Amino acid sequence: MGSVTDSTTSAASSSLLLRGSLSSVKISSSSCSSTCSSPRRRSTPMGSEGKLDPKIVTSDAGYILEDVPHLTDYIPDLPTYLNPLQDNPAYSVVKQYFVNDDDTVAQKIVVHKNSPKGNHFRRAGPRQKVYFESDEVHACIVTCGGLCPGLNTVVREIVCGLSHMYGVTKILGIEGGYRGFYARNTISLTPKNVNDIHKRGGTILSTSRGGHDTSKIVDSIQDRGINQVYIIGGDGTQKGASVIFEEIQRRGLKVAVAGIPKTIDNDIAVIDKSFGFDTAVEEAQRAINAAHVEAESGENGIGVVKLMGRYSGFIAMYATLASRDVDCCLIPESPFYLDGKGGLLEFVEKRLKENGHMVIVVAEGAGQELIAESIRSMNNEDASGNKLLLDVGLWLSQRIKDHFRRTEKMTINLKYIDPTYMIRAIPSNASDNVYCTLLAHSAIHGAMAGYTGFTVGPVNGRHAYIPFHRVTETQNKVVITDRMWARLLSSTNQPSFLSQKDVDNAKKEEEPPTQLLEGDDKTPVQE
Ligand SMILES: Nc1ncnc2c1ncn2[C@@H]1O[C@H](COP(=O)(O)OP(=O)(O)O)[C@@H](O)[C@H]1O
Numbered sequence: 179m180g181s182v183t184d185s186t187t188s189a190a191s192s193s194l195l196l197r198g199s200l201s202s203v204k205i206s207s208s209s210c211s212s213t214c215s216s217p218r219r220r221s222t223p224m225g226s227e228g229k230l231d232p233k234i235v236t237s238d239a240g241y242i243l244e245d246v247p248h249l250t251d252y253i254p255d256l257p258t259y260l261n262p263l264q265d266n267p268a269y270s271v272v273k274q275y276f277v278n279d280d281d282t283v284a285q286k287i288v289v290h291k292n293s294p295k296g297n298h299f300r301r302a303g304p305r306q307k308v309y310f311e312s313d314e315v316h317a318c319i320v321t322c323g324g325l326c327p328g329l330n331t332v333v334r335e336i337v338c339g340l341s342h343m344y345g346v347t348k349i350l351g352i353e354g355g356y357r358g359f360y361a362r363n364t365i366s367l368t369p370k371n372v373n374d375i376h377k378r379g380g381t382i383l384s385t386s387r388g389g390h391d392t393s394k395i396v397d398s399i400q401d402r403g404i405n406q407v408y409i410i411g412g413d414g415t416q417k418g419a420s421v422i423f424e425e426i427q428r429r430g431l432k433v434a435v436a437g438i439p440k441t442i443d444n445d446i447a448v449i450d451k452s453f454g455f456d457t458a459v460e461e462a463q464r465a466i467n468a469a470h471v472e473a474e475s476g477e478n479g480i481g482v483v484k485l486m487g488r489y490s491g492f493i494a495m496y497a498t499l500a501s502r503d504v505d506c507c508l509i510p511e512s513p514f515y516l517d518g519k520g521g522l523l524e525f526v527e528k529r530l531k532e533n534g535h536m537v538i539v540v541a542e543g544a545g546q547e548l549i550a551e552s553i554r555s556m557n558n559e560d561a562s563g564n565k566l567l568l569d570v571g572l573w574l575s576q577r578i579k580d581h582f583r584r585t586e587k588m589t590i591n592l593k594y595i596d597p598t599y600m601i602r603a604i605p606s607n608a609s610d611n612v613y614c615t616l617l618a619h620s621a622i623h624g625a626m627a628g629y630t631g632f633t634v635g636p637v638n639g640r641h642a643y644i645p646f647h648r649v650t651e652t653q654n655k656v657v658i659t660d661r662m663w664a665r666l667l668s669s670t671n672q673p674s675f676l677s678q679k680d681v682d683n684a685k686k687e688e689e690p691p692t693q694l695l696e697g698d699d700k701t702p703v704q705e
Pocket residue numbers: 322323324355356357386387388389390411412413414415416417418419421440441561562564
């Protein structure tokens with residue numbers, strides 16, 4: 179690969195931005211307008227203690243670019259090379275294959291006549307110039323946190339993408355999550371040995387919670403001569419990736435750190451949705467169908483299905499909306515109560531009298547305060563510090579049974595189905611597979627182009643590079659004052675269980691939705 183004469187720095191690429199379409203753009207590392215999230219850390223100026231302020235670019239028209247770090251922010255004068263994709267027979271025919279340096283993706287797409295342009299992220303995709311030569315790249319891939327359909331597909335697509343698009347041959351799989359960097363074996367990954375893995379659930383690299391020791395991890399990266407780190411995991415993992423990036427930057431290493439967001443719960447902020455989510459919603463239909471068949475076939479049959487969703491009830495909400503057999507959906511974001519007027523037990527009685535059967539879908543994180551009131555709460559945490567939940571499905575089933583036994587109002591037949599780990603263990607479906615490919619490719623293009631400290635993902639249908647802190651500072655939750663939850667309430671015709679005061683509080687607390695899943699816009703996801 180021929181070296182390009184100039185050694186473009188990211189400051190220079192920012193100035194490309196200045197010279198481009200945005201004539202009145204100014205770069206500011208600390209000036210954050212009210213629409214821009216305030217940095218939580220990194221108060222030191224660029225260079226000192228190896229830390230950078232968030233890279234914020236603003237313009238007079240209210241345009242804000244929340245940019246991601248670049249290797250040249252802390253290693254000046256890095257040589258650049260022509261992207262080998264321009265000679266690749268598959269890609270070279272694409273009109274405008276390379277992304278313009280100043281392309282950005284708007285976080286908000288519903289705007290009004292006088293709205294400021296708002297927050298943007300750097301558009302993902304291949305760049306004309308790259309900062310790594312093919313034979314110089316030594317990449318590694320790690321999977322952390324809970325399982326999710328599609329993990330193997332992302333691993334496969336990173337390996338095949340690096341190899342087929344950029345001619346990379348040295349790719350290492352780190353086994354067993356973060357602790358695998360210093361306590362487990364590694365495996366060499368090639369397009370041949372990952373060829374079929376997308377057809378399998380789980381992760382061939384295995385995964386873990388806990389065990390994040392930043393300096394041991396970065397020591398291992400440094401000792402092995404790794405210069406591209408692909409980290410696949412959820413909110414906890416992205417926090418871990420962020421501190422790894424900071425330590426790498428502090429040590430001044432030419433190592434790109436790219437996060438690929440993973441969570442079956444869809445609780446990662448900013449991105450439209452996470453991979454594996456569609457697969458989970460689809461697979462949940464089988465459990466809901468079974469619950470419905472059981473409920474319909476017994477006298478006063480009740481089917482209770484528990485679905486995953488620790489803090490966010492997206493799987494339960496979408497599975498309910500898709501199924502149309504569900505009479506009541508309970509999620510962590512919307513509190514409910516059992517007894518008295520307007521309570522769940524009254525609703526169950528009513529539905530059984532009307533239809534003779536009913537199906538309840540409950541997200542695992544729903545009603546945790548109610549359970550804690552009746553069972554002495556243990557307040558346990560897992561190795562990553564996530565709250566260990568009490569089984570809401572079992573508890574709810576028992577409470578419903580007790581109610582009908584006590585009141586002797588009618589004989590019921592209740593069946594409780596917990597398909598949670600069965601759903602999580604399946605391979606991803608076709609659409610998630612394609613989505614995983616785009617995520618992997620976006621991550622690879624970003625790392626090759628010298629970007630680092632970023633998470634990749636679709637924002638309003640376009641893939642973007644998002645600074646770590648933007649996806650870790652909040653969690654994506656179902657907005658119960660949004661139209662989607664209203665659609666659910668209207669489709670199940672269940673009570674909202676909320677008082678006017680609860681609704682007012684929710685309206686005050688919740689930010690307007692920014693994600694496609696919550697809104698009406700269903701733009702197909704593109705790179
Ligand atoms: N705040 C944090 N700082 C550093 N590492 C973290 C942090 N939170 C979680 N991790 C690490 O990230 C990994 C996965 O986190 P976990 O919460 O279990 O799953 P997920 O990433 O799917 O949310 C674990 O190895 C954990 O030690």
